[in-house]
């Protein structure tokens with residue numbers, strides 16, 4: 001009994017220090033491991049921070065996966081350049097615009113364009129960004145990989161509002177192992193994105209092979225240091241046709257705990273509840289909302305392309321509008337009205 005009591009006190013004290021912005025790695029490590037009633041307390045505090053920051057309405061994003069060409073060789077991802085078992089596509093401007101109109105018709109005001117590391121997508125943006133801005137006037141969120149600063153500047157000048165570039169892990173050695181490029185280069189890109197004026201989204205993956213547990217706390221601390229506008233975390237999902245195809249799935253509870261800790265440390269930020277959570281646990285995305293998230297991304301990529309955009313596994317969970325509204329309803333939250 002006294003052991004439970006002392007654990008209880010420790011968890012409360014750790015949460016209390018985070019709330020006061022006395023951010024210590026030891027507290028984050030303790031909170032990453034909580035389960036049962038302690039985890040519920042962490043989630044309750046995360047929801048309280050979300051409410052107190054006026055961030056407790058759910059934002060919907062509509063994602064279009066515009067190209068699965070990729071120059072990188074990330075070991076966890078099936079659209080990696082060395083994968084020969086992939087049938088490639090890149091959408092035309094007209095295809096993208098048709099889907100962008102569809103997103104807007106659903107009353108969604110954030111159009112999210114994602115792709116592999118594909119130079120031709122940079123060219124596509126010259127036409128796509130101004131057209132979306134002029135014809136639909138929505139927020140434009142990009143996730144198109146690593147580019148020189150001048151390219152980010154161009155995206156911003158064309159009208160892009162925000163950009164997601166996750167660091168995946170804060171451990172430089174591990175990053176290089178999983179992405180075959182240096183972490184420092186990716187972090188420099190993240191800083192450029194902010195410097196040119198776009199909002200920045202960052203985040204990590206939980207459950208990479210050889211990922212030290214301690215590094216998960218450092219991932220959270222790196223997120224705090226970068227002062228992003230959005231913070232995301234996904235559990236690792238093994239992908240066919242990759243060197244990691246037999247690696248077990250990332251831990252569901254550690255992922256939820258990361259989200260809750262991020263919420264306490266980033267107050268009003270946008271924190272998505274990602275589709276990978278639903279894939280590994282029934283109602284996983286709903287649990288993400290209960291842990292402090294406030295964003296759901298709905299997939300508008302047409303099914304033929306979706307099958308080829310294998311960033312998670314081939315049977316990834318595809319979030320529909322209906323599913324998103326259903327879990328918002330169950331969470332007792334409301335949608336941001338646009």
Ligand code: SAH
Nearest residue numbers: 076115116117144145166234235236237311
């Ligand atoms: N080319 C872009 C987009 C990458 S995919 C870029 O470099 O940023 C978007 C995000 O999905 C990645 O940053 C990664 O965090 C996540 N992701 C991709 N494959 C994953 C996997 N197998 N498991 C967990 N997360 C994954």
